[in-house]
Amino acid sequence: MEKEKKLSKVETIKQESRFLRGTIAEALQEDSTHFSEENVQVLKFHGMYQQDDRDLRRQLKQEGKERAYSMMIRARIPGGILSADQYLQFDKLSDQYGNQTMRITTRQTFQLHGILKKNIKATLKAINDVLITTLGGCGDQVRNIVSCAAPHEGPFYDKVRADLLALVDAVSAKTNAYHEIWLDGEKVEFSEGQTEEPLYGETYLPRKFKIAFAYEGDNCADIFSNDIAIVAHRDGDDVAGYTLAIGGGMGRTAADKNTRPFLAQPFCFVEPSQLIDVCKAIITVQRDYGNRYERKFARMKYLVAERGLDWFREETQTRLGYDLTPPRDIVWTSSHDHLGRIEGHGDKVHLGLFIENGRIKDTETVKLKSVLREIMQTYQPTVRLTTQQNMILCDLTAEQVDEIEAKLHAAGVLLADEYRPVVSYSMACVSMPTCGLGIAESERVMPQIIRDFERALKDLGLQDDPIIIRMTGCANGCARPYIAEIGFVGRTIGKYDVFLGANIAGTRLNQLFKEQVPAEELVSTLYPVLRAYRDERQDGEGFGDYCVRVGLDKLQERLVTVS
Known part of the structure; x- marks a missing residue:
């Protein structure tokens, strides 16, 4: 038995x-x-x-x-x-x-x-x-529903924003516990059988659940790393509808080969009026069938992988009471963050700032936190945080942006275009000393490591190539290393697994290239691969695409030859 x-x-x-x-x-x-x-x-x-x-x-x-x-x-x-x-x-x-x-x-x-x-x-x-x-x-x-952070203006973008906020409201927890405990709300007398969560029930979801929006063509938000990826299609000033993909997620357990990252798969197309009901139905399928016994297999990506998209679609349709429309094909033209000067409507100008690893602080030489405080107080910009840990200051005039850039320079802060692409496209998770899951350094060592790569790329004549490098202190993948062209994942103190081969568009996962490489050897390990990329790449070929075309086995053979 x-x-x-x-x-x-x-x-x-x-x-x-x-x-x-x-x-x-x-x-x-x-x-x-x-x-x-x-x-x-x-x-x-x-x-x-x-x-x-x-x-x-x-x-x-x-x-x-x-x-x-x-x-x-x-x-x-x-x-x-x-x-x-x-x-x-x-x-x-x-x-x-x-x-x-x-x-x-x-x-x-x-x-x-x-x-x-x-x-x-x-x-x-x-x-x-x-x-x-x-x-x-x-x-x-x-969790927090994310979207493309570009400061677009117009009826289409307003409607997408309204749909996002309506979805946030529909899927938020309804319990009064938060207000009772933290905001001195009126205490609700709790009785057995009482229901406070019509969507979640008393045990909520088996695991965290992530949703992301993108505008068709722009994948700056890495939407396919989410449980539900939502792509807005435009019809003039109107929203033609949304293509949904499901089953993405970055986390894995290094010691368990049965765990791995997934990218969301195309699932359906919905009219704007259907968006909330379809998303809620998807969430309830995960609520009812997700793994509540082993948390490392509890994300919806494992349910989708185990049962299949056809089963998941049937289950969703049963809850909705109607058939879903097939997803639309999507072409991606950009995935980079929205940095530098951005021209808006009329005389509006926006300024995208690179915030290294997302940390806003003052140091002896760079007074980032202080100058941003002064900018907020003086100019009152709208602030947009990006999924690549950066910030856009919005709704300014050209004259104000000139003044802000001068203030940033005076505070020792570089503008986005003053960084090489390998630096401004990089990300690292927090890890040490606060994250309880971190087993290797990440945020604290990434600035030095990424500049070592910057020097190596300059030596190879690749300093202007937009190679994406990301680092995490454990296999959970909070900085999305598995969809970086080069991903460093902490395996033990001072050592990292190296992953290669994702694409710039964020639509392909990378693959394990080499295990437990010491931090001080990351550059020297990849230098022969980067040199081969320089010498053998095809016109317009990205580094990740080159790695896949040549094959990681062939690239590993070259490391043996070099050593």
């Missing part, structure tokens, strides 16, 4: 949380620096992770002290658009309660690090005071 499967520990915690209440309110009254494991899991749904300074772990343990606990708080900012005043609130909170930095994430939002337990409530209240929430920033629910 087959042994009955046991729900994962997190599933039990969710089931007993009383719609995300847990015992958080009681824990806030306790004189302690951290939360229990059960509350830590529930707190993710409220937009925060409990972390500690891993640089201090050994020392504190030797001294017989507890870990240096703090919280990472992540906002939900649909499409990454916020006002200057909202930006300034995060800036203020990062200084008042955080570690004096702000982090732009790959999902177009801000993370604040270093928030102590005693300051969580004040931080969340201040964020909500400027009409932004953290509910939905993390946890087994639909």
Whole structure:
């Protein structure tokens, strides 16, 4: 007789949380620096992770002290658009309660690090005071819905934005727990059998769920790395409809070869009026059939891979009560971020800034955080955060942009076009010292590594080639390394698995090239491959396309020959 499967520990915690209440309110009254494991899991749904300074772990343990606990708080900012005043609130909170930095994430939002337990409530209240929430920033629910960050204007783009916001509202958690605990909302008397979540139910989704929008032709948001990818088709000033692809996701477990990244597959085309109902139906299929026993297989990508698109389509159609229309073919013409000066309608000018690895901070030589604060206060631009961890300052005049560029230079900040492409197209996840999953450095070592590559590319005459390099401190892939032409994935302390062969369009995964390469050997390992690319590439051929055409086996043979 087959042994009955046991729900994962997190599933039990969710089931007993009383719609995300847990015992958080009681824990806030306790004189302690951290939360229990059960509350830590529930707190993710409220937009925060409990972390500690891993640089201090050994020392504190030797001294017989507890870990240096703090919280990472992540906002939900649909499409990454916020006002200057909202930006300034995060800036203020990062200084008042955080570690004096702000982090732009790959999902177009801000993370604040270093928030102590005693300051969580004040931080969340201040964020909500400027009409932004953290509910939905993390946890087994639909996360922050992202989109192309380009500051387009006109009726078509307004309609897509309206559809995005309507979808956000439709798939957001409805529990009152967030307001009860953090915003002093009226406590709801909870009774057995009470339903607060018409979409999610009492156990929410088996795992996190990501949705992304793109305009046909522009894949700057890497939409195929999401559970649902939504492509807007234009018909003049109207939205002709949306093509949906499903089943994408980056995460994997390095030690388990059965786990791997997937790209979303074309699924259907929907009229604008159908978008919400179809997305909700897809979500409920994952809710009802997703793996709740092994969390490493709980993302919807594994359900799609196991059951197949035909099964998933039938199940979705049954819930909708009508047949779905086949997806439209899509041609991608761009995937790069929207950086530099961007001409808008009339006399509007926008300025896309490269923010290295998304970290907004001041150093001795570069006063990025201070100058951005001054710019927000003086010019009040609309702010657009990008999925490539950058920022666009919008709705300015040409004269204002001139002044802003001068202020940036005076603060030691380079403009986007003053970086080589290999630098401005790079990304790294946070990893050490705060992320509990990181097993190798990422954000802290990437600036040096990427500049080592910059020098190598200059030596090869490839300094102007747009080669995309991304790094993560573990296999979960938060910086989307599996759709980079060169991906570095932390395998152990100081060593990385190297992946090659994705394309610039973001429509092909890369492949494992070499395992456990020491950080100091990443450039020397790939130098022969880059040299071969220079000598053998075809006209207009990108580095990832070259690697696939030649084959990774052939490229590995060349490494052996060189050594």
